[in-house]
Amino acid sequence: MRSVSEFSRLRTSAGISIDDFADAAGFSRSTVYRWERGITPPRRAAVRMLDDMLRRSRSPAAVLAAEEETGTFTFIDLFAGIGGLRRGFEPFGGRCVFTSEWDKHSQLTYRANNECDHEVAGDITKVSLADIPAHDVLLAGFPCQPFSIAGVSKKNALNRPHGFLDETQGTLFFNVAQIIAHHRPKAFLLENVRNLLSHDKGRTFEVIRRTLVDELGYQVDWKIINAKSLVPQHRERIFIVGFREPNAFSFAGLDIPDVLSGPKLGTILHPEDGSEEIDPPFTRGNIGSVSEKYTLTDKLWAYLQGYADKHKAAGNGFGFGLVGPTDTSRTLSARYYKDGSEILVRQAEGKNPRRLTPRECARLMGFEEPGGQEFKIPVSDTQAYRQFGNAVVVPVVKAVASLMAPYLRTEPAPVVVEDTDRVLEVAFG
Incomplete structure (x- = not known):
C-alpha cells in the first residue's frame, strides 16, 4: 500500500483538490501529481502556499480567488x-x-x-x-x-x-x-x-x-x-x-x-510516434513527424561541416552542436534562425540533422511543460527563434x-x- 506523502497530507488539510491547486499555483498537473505520490519533493513555494491557506480563516477557494483578483x-x-x-x-x-x-x-x-x-x-x-x-x-x-x-x-x-x-x-x-x-x-x-x-x-x-x-x-x-x-x-x-x-x-x-541531475533533450523534443497531438506548422502527418522545413539542406549541412573542420584544424573550438535525446544542448541564442548551428538534432541514418522547432524552443526555455502546446506562437519562425533566444x-x-x-x-x-x-x-x- 502506497504511503501518503507529506504534500498530500498538507493539501488535504488545506481542502483543495490536486487540479484546483495546480491551476491556482501555476504548476502542471503532472508535476503536482508527482508531489502527491511522493515521487519528487514539492517546491518550497507550493508548500508555502498551502501553509498560507491553513493559517488563514477564509476558505481556500476564497483565498485563491482574492489573490487571483488583486495579487x-x-x-x-x-x-x-x-x-x-x-x-x-x-x-x-x-x-x-x-x-x-x-x-x-x-x-x-x-x-x-x-x-x-x-x-x-x-x-x-x-x-x-x-x-x-x-x-x-x-x-x-x-x-x-x-x-x-x-x-x-x-x-x-x-x-x-x-x-x-x-x-x-x-x-x-x-x-x-x-x-x-x-x-x-x-x-x-x-x-x-x-x-x-x-x-x-x-x-x-x-x-x-x-x-x-x-x-x-x-x-x-x-x-x-x-x-x-x-x-x-x-x-x-x-x-x-x-x-x-x-x-x-x-x-x-x-x-x-544539481546541474548533473537536470533533464535531457528527449523531454522537450517532438516524439514523432503519434503520442503527441499534431501541432501545425511544426509537426504533421498521422504520427506528428517534424516538418521537413526544419531539416538542413545539403548545401547548409555541407557548409557547417566544412566550417567546423576548418576551425578544428586551426585549433579552435568553433563548430556546430549535434545533439540527441540523451544530451543537453548548448545555449539557445537569438541568432538561431540563421543556421541553427548551436543546436542541431540528429535524425535517422543518412538524413541531415534539423533545427529545433519553435515549439521545442518554448519547452527548452520553460515557457511550457514538455509535451505541451500551451504557449501561443503568433509570429514567424525567424521572430520566434529570436524571441526565445533572447528570453x-x-x-x-x-x-x-x-x-x-x-x-x-x-x-x-x-x-x-x-x-x-x-x-x-x-x-x-
Whole structure:
C-alpha cells in the first residue's frame, strides 16, 4: 500500500483538490501529481502556499480567488520580451501593472500569452517616470549586448564603444536606476548575461553594484545560475536581487537541483510516434513527424561541416552542436534562425540533422511543460527563434521568485527620495 506523502497530507488539510491547486499555483498537473505520490519533493513555494491557506480563516477557494483578483504584490515588467520574468512571478501572487517592450513582434507574442489591463509601452526611455504606476517589485532583463562576450567582440571589431559608453543600449541600466530612485519599490530583480560580472575587468558590475547599494540604498545579492538544472540547456545568467529594507534574503537558500541531475533533450523534443497531438506548422502527418522545413539542406549541412573542420584544424573550438535525446544542448541564442548551428538534432541514418522547432524552443526555455502546446506562437519562425533566444528560462525565474516571495508579503514604510536627479548624478557622475 502506497504511503501518503507529506504534500498530500498538507493539501488535504488545506481542502483543495490536486487540479484546483495546480491551476491556482501555476504548476502542471503532472508535476503536482508527482508531489502527491511522493515521487519528487514539492517546491518550497507550493508548500508555502498551502501553509498560507491553513493559517488563514477564509476558505481556500476564497483565498485563491482574492489573490487571483488583486495579487499578493504588484510588479512592473521592463524590457519584457515575451514575458519570461512575468511568468515566473505570477504563480506567487504577483500582479503586473506596467509593461515595457520596444520590439513589435515581441509585443505580439507577449499580448497573445498574457492578459493585460494596461497598454504595453514601447521605448522605456520615452516614458515619463510619473506615467509608471507605483509597484512593489521591479523586474528587468535589461539588454545584455553591451556586456556579452559576443556583443563586446562585435563592437571591438567595429571600433564601437560598449558597456556604459554604448549610447543606445549600455545606458539602459540608468533608466532602470532612475525608476528605482523615483518609485522606491520594495524589491527588484535584474537579469543579464553572466559576462556582466567580468565585463571591463569587473568595473561595469562595480558601477552597477555601487549604484544599487551605495547610492540607492538597497540590500543586494546576486548569483550566476545555470538553467541546466531545470531544462536541458547549458545557459548561465546572472540574477541580481535587491530589497529596500534589510532582511535575511540570500541566494544561499536557492532551491534548485544539481546541474548533473537536470533533464535531457528527449523531454522537450517532438516524439514523432503519434503520442503527441499534431501541432501545425511544426509537426504533421498521422504520427506528428517534424516538418521537413526544419531539416538542413545539403548545401547548409555541407557548409557547417566544412566550417567546423576548418576551425578544428586551426585549433579552435568553433563548430556546430549535434545533439540527441540523451544530451543537453548548448545555449539557445537569438541568432538561431540563421543556421541553427548551436543546436542541431540528429535524425535517422543518412538524413541531415534539423533545427529545433519553435515549439521545442518554448519547452527548452520553460515557457511550457514538455509535451505541451500551451504557449501561443503568433509570429514567424525567424521572430520566434529570436524571441526565445533572447528570453529568460522561466523555471529559473520561478525558483528565484519562490525565494523572494516570503519577503514580499510584509509592508514596511517606503523611503521616498525627493531629488531623483541628484541621486543619479552622485551615482553616475
